[in-house]
Amino acid sequence: MNSPLISAKAAEEPSVSSSTAVPILDIHDLTVAYHNKPVLWDVDATIQEPSLIGIVGPNGAGKSTLIKAVLGLLPITSGSVALFGQSIKQVRGRIGYVPQRESVDWDFPVNVRDVVLMGTYGQLGWFRRPGRAEKEWAMHCLEKVGLAEMAKQQIGQLSGGQQQRTFLARALAQRADLYFMDEPMAGVDAATEATIFHLLQELRDQGKTVLVVHHDLRTVPLYFDQVMLLNMRLVAYGPTATTFTPDLLYKTYGGRLAILDLAAEAVQARERSA
Amino acid sequence: MMTYNTAIVLMGTAMLSALAGLVGCFAVLRRHALMGDALAHAALPGLCLAYLLLGERSLPAMLLGALLSGWLGVLCVQGLCAGTRIKQDAAVGIVLSVFFGAGIVLSQMIQQTPSGGKAGLDSFIFGKxxxxxxxxxxxxxxxxxxxxxxxxxxxxxFKLVTFDPDFARIQGWPAGALDLTLKALLGLTVVIGLPTVGVVMIAALLILPCVTMRFWTDQFRSLLIGSALFGSSMGLLGTWISSTVEKMPTGPCIILVGTLLFLASALVAPRRGWLARWRMANQARLHTSLAPPGGVP
Structure with missing residues (x-):
């Protein structure tokens, strides 16, 4: 499937691989199990075009598991994953990652800039220490998320939203083409959420692809071009306009009313703005 | 008067405790500190077995035995956690006491043999x-x-894999191997620390420098340098004290010196110390009590 639309886009964006036949991400029949209990079942998805993709589903639907399995952090029971047509081991330099905020100890004795510098470690390779160029790049990434003045603060002194932005800056420092973010907007205030969303858009406009695990159904239509509805199986994947619909959400959430009310609200909001 | 032998022992102790301070930082920050304790206690039976096998006191062989049985102890902890519903703290408790018990039984058996008195196994328990x-x-x-x-x-x-192992893995670092290297260094440190500090107290030599220096700095690099310096000074001071008093074991002296410094830091350190926090809390209370009742209209 070599559509002319994608070729045209690729020609404009030299940073993106020019061989457009190769999908950015190709998940084929992916099954992941913990202790013989399947968490993800037969997930199939192909991302052809740089876009902003929301991964949405109820708690325990396997959203984080999907990201971690694709990145090789969790063993795959069956199926396969290809990133830019290659295995994760071959393309690590093109991958950026924002883990959940709770995944690290925020009392750890490092300052904000040091954490962002860790994003450059992959390009540095064994035993080489970050130098002036890396430090300037880290400061640039911190400016992007509006945290430059906090660079020398110990990470424990940050608010939740600032910690989230620190992780985002670290991912930016990775200079990736494909980003995976696990709930980057969890527990942040409205201003931070706007900053983050702006950044995501900027990345997409630079021809990068960003997959975001997202929990707030109301903002899904606002933020994402594409949406993956996940509940152990991939219920649906496609453009937000045609995928984020009441009946597909019903299938994903299995008729939990409170959530469906939120979803209905979201769909109405989108229809009003359209 | 300091003899040549004393000078050498002091130098060795300083180096060992500096290493323990450094390795301890990684272990404490990675929440593996108790692993060091389990390793140390589990090392005792191996030490005794090496003596029994050789029939004479040879430090390299005994340390090798200690390393092997300490390693076995760590494997037992991991096996218990993976194979049963026992949590890590309980598994450490079980393994630590079982191995230590076996070690004590073996050492008593050795003491009762004609040549056993010369083995000096006591010195491995409290350090000498x-x-x-x-x-x-x-x-x-x-x-x-x-x-x-x-x-x-x-x-x-090592810094990256201690702070965020998943992120390290995504960048392509062999996080498992790096972690294993840190654990191996922890094991080596514990084992070469046994003759000086002893089985019972080596864990404190790992933990005290890091938690004490944490009161004074928020920086990884200065925490490491500070812990190494702190470790070697408590090692030197403790060894010196124990060498001036007859029959005073080294391990407890080192640990008591370290504990005193720890308590002093906990009291007077800026920002993180008790006094500083008490003052801050007081100031906050003062501010609220000075505010006009009912607030500004």
Missing amino acids: TAGMIALDVYLIAGIAFAALLLLLLGYKE
Whole structure:
């Protein structure tokens, strides 16, 4: 499937691989199990075009598991994953990652800039220490998320939203083409959420692809071009306009009313703005 | 008066405790500190078995035995966690006491043999530097030096894998192997620390420098340098005290010196110390009590 639309886009964006036949991400029949209990079942998805993709589903639907399995952090029971047509081991330099905020100890004795510098470690390779160029790049990434003045603060002194932005800056420092973010907007205030969303858009406009695990159904239509509805199986994947619909959400959430009310609200909001 | 032998022992102790302070930082920050304790207690039976097998006191062989049984102890902890519903703290507790019990039984058996008195196994339980010969110290100092170099070389990689192992893995670092290297360094440190500090108290030599220096700094690099300096000064001071008082074991002296410094830090350290926090809390209360009742209209 070599559509002319994608070729045209690729020609404009030299940073993106020019061989457009190769999908950015190709998940084929992916099954992941913990202790013989399947968490993800037969997930199939192909991302052809740089876009902003929301991964949405109820708690325990396997959203984080999907990201971690694709990145090789969790063993795959069956199926396969290809990133830019290659295995994760071959393309690590093109991958950026924002883990959940709770995944690290925020009392750890490092300052904000040091954490962002860790994003450059992959390009540095064994035993080489970050130098002036890396430090300037880290400061640039911190400016992007509006945290430059906090660079020398110990990470424990940050608010939740600032910690989230620190992780985002670290991912930016990775200079990736494909980003995976696990709930980057969890527990942040409205201003931070706007900053983050702006950044995501900027990345997409630079021809990068960003997959975001997202929990707030109301903002899904606002933020994402594409949406993956996940509940152990991939219920649906496609453009937000045609995928984020009441009946597909019903299938994903299995008729939990409170959530469906939120979803209905979201769909109405989108229809009003359209 | 300081003899040549004392000077060598002091140097060896300083190097060992500096290493323990450094390795301890990684262990404490990675929440593996109790692993060091389990390893130390589990080392005792191996030490005794090596003596029984050889029939004479040879430090390299005994330390090798200690390393092997300490390692077995760590494997047992991991096996218990993976194979049963027992949590890590309980698994450490079980393994630690079982191995230590076995070690004590073995050491009593050795003491009752005609030549057993000369084994000096007591010194491995509470630590004793008096009986050490220069060759022993060279062995300890050599291993400590090599370990220090390795930590220096992989500073960036060890820091990353201690802070965020998943992120390290995504960047392509062999997080498992790096973690294993840190654990191996922890094991080596514990084992070469046994003759000086003893099985019972080696864990404190790992933990005290890091938690004490944490009161004074928020920086990873200064925490490491500070812990190494703190470790070696408590090691030197403790060893010196124990060498001036007859029959005073080294381990407890080192630990008591470290504890005093820890308590002092906990009291007077800026920002994180008790006094500083008490003052801050007081100021906050003062501000609220000075506010006009009912607030500003």
